[in-house]
Amino acid sequence: MEDKIWQGFLYDFYGELLNEHQREVYESYIIEDLSLSEIADEVSMSRQGVHDLIKRCNKKLQMYEGKLHLVDKFLHIRDDVSKINELAKEATEDNLSKICDISNDILEEL
């Protein structure tokens, strides 16, 4: 997975654990996709300051995922639910049996 997409997932899950200033800068970087210099101008910080702050945020978000693994769990469930969604489009006994198995797997994991 591309770095920025992964960081976006981490931010979706754990972003509320950053402080307001960190969130403002991190969102400009991850969601608005601004450059470090553009963010620096926007929040009146040096480019290096923005760079360091984003690095600290990445480290903090990654620390939460390292301990909790909730993004990983969620992506796994999303894949399984997508499979169920595809299987439900065609009414065969085999598909229903697969849906049963996949949903059992999800319930065991949750």
Place this chain on the structure above:
Amino acid sequence: MEDKIWQGFLYDFYGELLNEHQREVYESYIIEDLSLSEIADEVSMSRQGVHDLIKRCNKKLQMYEGKLHLVDKFLHIRDDVSKINELAKEATEDNLSKICDISNDILEEL
């Protein structure tokens, strides 16, 4: 939901964010279901000390849920997947259509 069951969910999700000592005491309380006095004996603390520590842990875990809402989100998904699992046991067009709808709802929420 009963307090202890809810606290157990919070611990499942965010327990790794407590320190080792907190986890040891909290697990004795939530998972082993020991009394405060029994835990106090086990970890050589006063009963009041154990009580305060558990209260602090509850507050910390609840703070994480208050910010992240991940237990709530996952419980919601679990209910939806249980419905899918039930529906998949009987092969009707209507059931497949419901499975499609529910799985779409989950994917939108994720």
